[in-house]
Amino acid sequence: MSSNNTTRETRMSRNAERTPGPKKPRRNGWRLFRRILFIVVAVVVLGLLAGAGLFFYYAQSAPKVTQGALSSDTSTRVYDAKGNIISRLGAQNRSYVKSDNIPATLKKAVVSTEDRRFYKNDGVDPIRILGAAFANVSGSSLGMQGGSTLTQQLVKLSVFSTAASDRTLKRKAQEAWLALKVDHEYSKDQILEYYVNKVYMGNGVYGMETAAEYYYGTSLKKLGLPQLALLAGMPQSPTNYDPTTYPQYAKKRRDLVLSAMAKNNVITSAQATQAQATSIKAGLAKTHKTSGTSAKTTKVIDAYLKQVYAELKSKGYNTTTGGLKVHTNLDLDAQKKLYDIANGSSYISYPSSKFQVGSTIVEPNSGKVVAMLGGRKTGKVTFGLNRAVQTDRSSxxxxxxxxxxxxxxxxxxxxxxxxxxxxxxxxxxxxxxxxxxxxxxxxxxxxxxxxxxxxxxxxxxxxxxxxxxxxxxxxxxxxxxxxxxxxxxxxxxxxxxxxxxxxxxxxxxxxxxxxxxxxxxxxxxxxxxxxxxxxxxxxxxxxxxxxxxxxxxxxxxxxxxxxxxxxxxxxxxxxxxxxxxxxxxxxxxxxxxxxxxxxxxxxxxxxxxxxxxxxxxxxxxxxxxxxxxxxxxxxxxxxxxxxxxxxxxxxxxxxxxxxxxxxxxxxxxxxxxxxxxxxxxxxxxxxxxxxxxxxxxxxxxxxxxxxxxxxxxxxxxxxxxxxxxxxxxxxxxxxxxxxxxxxxxxxxxxxxxxxxxxx
Structure with a gap:
C-alpha cells in the first residue's frame, strides 16, 4: 500500500517537474532553418533552370561554325569596283602550318599560357572559369589566367567580332555552345592547329608560322625556346608585345610564358631561367619578309586604302580581326594613271621630289570616289600623310x-x-x-x-x-x-x-x-x-x-x-x-x-x-x-x-x-x-x-x-x-x-x- 503510494507520488513529482515553464524552441528553430534552406535551394534550382533555358535559347540562334571558318584567316580583303582583290590586310604574310610541323615546345607554351586544362576540358571549363575569377581577384594569375578556353578563343576569332561592345551575355553563351560543338567534332590537335594559324601577331601578320618568318626570318621549326615562348604570348596584345618596337614589354610577356610553362611542368625551372636570360632581340631579323599584294600596287593604292580603313572604322568595323570582305568604288586603272602622272617623268617635269600632290576623283551622279592620290615620291612609307583629305591648306x-x-x-x-x-x-x-x-x-x-x-x-x-x-x-x-x-x-x-x-x-x-x-x-x-x-x-x-x-x-x-x-x-x-x-x-x-x-x-x-x-x-x-x-x-x-x-x-x-x-x-x-x-x-x-x-x-x-x-x-x-x-x-x-x-x-x-x- 505504501509502496503503491510511493510510486504514484514519484510519478506525480516527475510530471510536475515536466509541466512547469515554457517549451524549448529547438524544434521550431530547426523548422525555420529547413524552410530557409528549401527556399535557397529552390531559388538556386530555379536560377539554374532559368540560366539553362536562357543559354539554350541563345544557343539556338548561334551562327554556324564551319571548318572553313576555323581554318581560314580573319584578314580584311579589299576589292576594287570590278571585284578584283587589291589588298588583304593582315593576310599579306600568312603561311599556314600543319600540326605535324608545329614544334611540340610551341604547343606546350600555348597551352600553358592560354588553357592549362586544354587536353582535359570539353571546350568549356567551369573549373577554369572559377579559377580565373579567384586568380584575377587575388592577383595571383600573373596576367596569364582567363575564363575562356583555347577552344572558345578559336571560336571567337573564327565567328564573332572581338570588339568590346560585342562582349554580351548572348555572345558568351553562343561562344560557349559553339566551343562545345567544336571540341566534340575536332581533335585537340586540330583545334590547336587552327588556333596557331589564326591568331593576329601584329604588323599585319596572322599565324605563328608567318610571325616566325616576319620577326625571325625563319620557320617555327628552327626557333628555340625563348623565341617560341615569345610568339606564344604575343596574341594577347600583339602591338604591345612586338619585340622590335617594345622590347621591354615583349621580354616581360615572354618571361611570364616561361614561368607558366615551368609551373605546368612542361619545362624545368632551370630551362625557364636560362631562357629568361636570353636577350629579347636575339635572332630578330633586320628586314621583314612580305608577300601578297605587290609593292608597286600597294604604293599605288596606299592613300585610297588608308581612307577605306578610316571609313570602315567610322562605321564600327574591326579591320584587323573582323574577317571582312570590303568592296570599294576604286577604278584601279584610273588610280594607276593618276599615280603614274604624279610619280613618273613622262608626263610632267616636277621641280623637286619634295613637290607634293593631293587629288581626288568623284563620280558626279553617285558620290563614288573612284581614285585618290595622297602624295608623290613617298618612299617606303605606308599609310602616310594623305594630302587628298587634308584640310589645312587654302583652296x-x-x-x-x-x-x-x-x-x-x-x-x-x-x-x-x-x-x-x-x-x-x-x-x-x-x-x-x-x-x-x-x-x-x-x-x-x-x-x-x-x-x-x-x-x-x-x-x-x-x-x-x-x-x-x-x-x-x-x-x-x-x-x-x-x-x-x-x-x-x-x-x-x-x-x-x-x-x-x-x-x-x-x-x-x-x-x-x-x-x-x-x-x-x-x-x-x-x-x-x-x-x-x-x-x-x-x-x-x-x-x-x-x-x-x-x-x-x-x-x-x-x-x-x-x-x-x-x-x-x-x-x-x-x-x-x-x-x-x-x-x-x-x-x-x-x-x-x-x-x-x-x-x-x-x-x-x-x-x-x-x-x-x-x-x-x-x-x-x-x-x-x-x-x-x-x-x-x-x-x-x-x-x-x-x-x-x-x-x-x-x-x-x-x-x-x-x-x-x-x-x-x-x-x-x-x-x-x-x-x-x-x-x-x-x-x-x-x-x-x-x-x-x-x-x-x-x-x-x-x-x-x-x-x-x-x-x-x-x-x-x-x-x-x-x-x-x-x-x-x-x-x-x-x-x-x-x-x-x-x-x-x-x-x-x-x-x-x-x-x-x-x-
Missing part, C-alpha cells in the same frame, strides 16, 4: 564658285553678265586692302569675266552682297562645315580637302545635287551578312545655278584670258577653276615674284569631277615655294588624268534647264534665271589708269538692255551695284578657319593677293 580661288558666285545666282538671281565692280576695296572695319594678282583694277566688269579671269575684288564684293550667312548655308548644302564663322576672306580661300571640293564641284556637274563622297560600297562580314552603302543625293542648288556656274567655268579653260587654259582638252566638254594662294606680305620678300604656297585646279565633265592640290608640305621652308610656272602643274595633272578618263565615257555637253533663259550680249552667249534678266549696265572694263581694256570679250555698253516683265529684275548700273556691294559690312576678316597661310591676317599685312596665272 584659294577655287572657293569662288562655291562661296561667292554660286550663292549669288542661287539667292540673288544674278545673271552670268551681272555687273560687278573691280575697284579699290578695303575690308570693312579694318585698314586692310584687297588686291588682285596684278594690283590693277578693271572697273565694272561682268561676273563671267570676273570668274574666268579670277579677279579677287569682284568675288569678295559679290560675297558681301550674298552675306556670310547665306554663303555658309550654300556651303553646308555641299557637305562643308567649319568650326569658326567664315569671313569675307574665305570667299577667296576655304580650308577644305580635294575630296570635299571634288564632291562639291560634282554638284555643279550633275545639275545641283550633292552626294557625300564615299569609297566603300559593300561590306560582307564573317557571318556572311552583306551591308550595302550608297550616298543619298540631296538638292544643294537649283538646276539654273548649276548650269550657269558651269557655263561660266567653261571659259576658265577656253577663253584666251581664262586662268585655266593649261587644262584645256580639245573637243571635251568640261568646266573648272584655278586657285593659287600667295604668301603673306611679311614673307613675300623671301620668295620670287609670282611664287605661291598652293596651287589648285578642280574641274569636271558630266562623268567625273577631279580636284588637284599641289605645293610643299613645309611651305615656309627655304625653296619650298610654287614658282609662277609651276602653278600650272595642277592643271596639267588634271588634263592628263581627265584625258584618260574621257576615253572611258561618252562626251556630252550640258543642256540649259527650262528655268534658264539664253540671251546674247556683245556677241557673247549669256544666261539668266528665267524671269530675272536684270538690267545691263556699262561694263566697259578700265584699268586703274583709266585706259580701256580692249581685251575683254564680255565688255559691252549700256545700250544692250534686256527687256523683261519681271518686277524683281536686278538694277545693275554702277551706282546701284555700288550700293549693293556695301550692304553687308558687319563681317571682319580674321582668317576664317584659324590658318594664316591663306591671304593675310589683319595683324600681319595690309594686302591680300590671290594670284591666278592669267597674264
Amino acid at each position: 584659294a580661288s577655287t572657293a569662288k564658285p562655291l562661296m561667292d558666285y554660286g550663292p549669288a545666282i542661287e539667292y540673288l538671281n544674278y545673271p552670268t553678265y551681272e555687273p560687278v565692280k573691280d575697284s579699290a576695296f578695303t575690308y570693312p572695319g579694318t585698314d586692310k586692302n584687297l588686291y588682285d594678282w596684278d594690283r590693277q583694277y578693271q572697273g565694272t566688269i561682268t561676273m563671267r569675266k570676273a570668274l574666268y579671269e579670277s579677279r579677287n575684288i569682284p568675288a569678295v564684293r559679290t560675297l558681301q552682297n550674298v552675306g556670310i550667312s547665306k554663303a555658309t548655308d550654300f556651303l553646308k548644302g555641299l557637305g562643308m562645315s567649319f568650326d569658326k564663322t567664315l569671313t569675307l576672306q574665305n570667299g577667296i580661300g576655304l580650308y577644305i580637302s580635294t575630296e570635299q571640293e571634288a564632291a562639291a564641284y560634282a554638284a555643279f556637274a550633275n545639275g545641283g545635287t550633292y552626294y557625300k563622297p564615299y569609297l566603300v560600297s559593300r561590306v560582307v562580314t564573317q557571318d556572311g551578312k552583306s551591308h550595302n552603302y550608297a550616298s543619298t543625293g540631296k538638292k544643294a542648288m537649283s538646276a539654273a545655278t548649276a548650269f550657269m556656274i558651269t557655263d561660266m567655268m567653261k571659259d576658265v579653260i577656253t577663253n584666251d584670258n581664262g586662268s585655266g587654259t593649261a587644262a584645256e582638252i580639245s573637243g571635251l566638254y568640261q568646266a573648272g577653276k584655278t586657285g593659287t594662294d600667295s604668301y603673306p606680305d611679311d614673307y613675300a620678300d623671301q620668295v620670287p615674284d609670282g611664287a605661291t604656297m598652293d596651287s589648285w585646279f578642280t574641274g569636271y565633265t558630266k562623268n567625273y569631277a577631279v580636284s588637284v592640290w599641289t605645293g610643299y608640305d613645309k611651305q615656309f621652308q627655304a625653296g619650298h615655294y610654287v614658282s609662277e610656272s609651276d602653278t600650272k602643274i595642277a592643271q596639267q595633272i588634271y588634263k592628263y588624268e581627265m584625258s584618260y578618263l574621257a576615253t572611258k565615257t561618252t562626251n556630252s555637253d550640258w543642256t540649259a534647264p527650262s528655268t534658264v533663259t539664253e540671251t546674247t550680249q556683245n556677241n557673247q552667249k549669256e544666261y539668266y534665271v528665267t524671269g530675272h534678266p536684270g538690267t545691263v549696265g556699262d561694263t566697259t572694263a578700265t584699268s586703274q589708269y583709266g585706259s580701256t581694256n580692249t581685251t575683254s570679250s564680255s565688255a559691252y555698253s549700256s545700250n544692250n538692255q534686256v527687256t523683261t516683265n519681271s518686277s524683281s529684275s536686278h538694277a545693275s548700273t554702277t551706282e546701284s551695284s555700288s550700293s549693293k556691294e556695301s550692304a553687308n559690312t558687319e563681317q571682319k576678316p580674321s582668317g576664317g578657319t584659324g590658318n594664316d597661310n591663306n591671304t593675310n591676317s589683319t595683324d600681319t599685312s595690309s594686302a591680300t593677293t590671290n594670284k591666278d596665272d592669267n597674264s
